[in-house]
C-alpha cells in the first residue's frame with residue numbers, strides 16, 4: 496500500500512502528578528528510554544523509533560492526555576490538512592518548532608470527541624534508534640517489558656458518529672472495526688491510517704476529551720507474559736490481563752501508572768488493508784470483543800478514565 500498523508504501516532508503528552516514516579520513506570524518497567532527533560536517535563540522513546548521522543552510526561556495536578564500528535568509524510572500535508580479541518584469550521588492552532596525538543600512545527604485542533612489532535616511533519620532523530628548499517632535486531636538490549644514503540648491510544652469522548660466522519664472523510668483514516676448500538680449507530684470505533692488493525696480508537700464515554708489508555712508495542716505473546724511477570728514482581732496496579740482482544744486480535748495487558756493513567760502493552764493483531772470491509776460487533780458481544788477469553792467486561796475497564 497502506498498502510504499501518504501497521516502502515517503502513524505508519533506507523540507503523546509501525558510499528565511502525571513509526579514514525574515520521577517512516572518519515570519519508574521515508563522522507563523524502568525515499561526522499557527522506554529529517557530532522552531531529555533526540562534522544567535516539569537520528561538521526554539521518552541522506544542528503541543525501535545527514529546524520532547526524538549514519542550512520549551512527553553508533564554507534571555500536572557490531574558492525570559490525562561494533553562494531546563496526541565500524528566506524523567505526516569511531508570510538510571505540505573500540514574497545509575493540506577489545515578485547510579480541510581478549517582473547512583469543517585474547526586479552528587486550527589499553530590505550535591512553533593521547538594516547543595517540544597527536536598520537533599518541527601505542529602498544527603493542533605479539537606476533534607468532535609473533545610480530544611486535542613495534532614499533526615507534525617518533522618522531528619529530529621535521537622538515540623537509541625534502529626541501526627541502518629548492517630543493523631542488529633535492536634540498538635541496545637531491551638530492559639523491563641521491552642516496549643518497542645508507541646502504538647495506539649483509546650480515547651473516550653463524545654460524538655462518536657461525528658468523530659468517525661471527521662477522521663475518515665477529513666483526515667483519511669479507515670474504519671477497521673466498530674461496535675454499534677441497538678439502532679445501528681457506532682458507539683466505539685477502531686481507526687487505522689496504515690496497516691495496523693488500529694492507530695486510535697474512540698469510545699462513547701459521555702464526557703469529552705478523556706484518555707482511556709496509551710498502548711505500547713511488545714514483540715509477541717511471550718513478551719506479554721514477561722510483562723505480566725514484571726507487573727506482579729513490582730506489585731504494579733493491574734486492570735486486566737494477560738489476555739487477548741477479539742477486536743484487533745491483539746495480545747494485551749492493561750495496568751496503571753502511578754498517577755492512574757492506564758497503560759497497555761500490546762502485541763500482534765491482524766494486518767489491515769484499505770479495501771478490507773468493516774468488522775462489526777453488536778453491543779451484546781462487546782465483552783468477547785474486548786476480552787476474548789473472559790468474554791465479559793470489568794468495571795475498571797469501563798469506568799476508569801483520566
Ligand code: FE2
Nearest residue numbers: 648649710759
Ligand atoms: Fe488498546
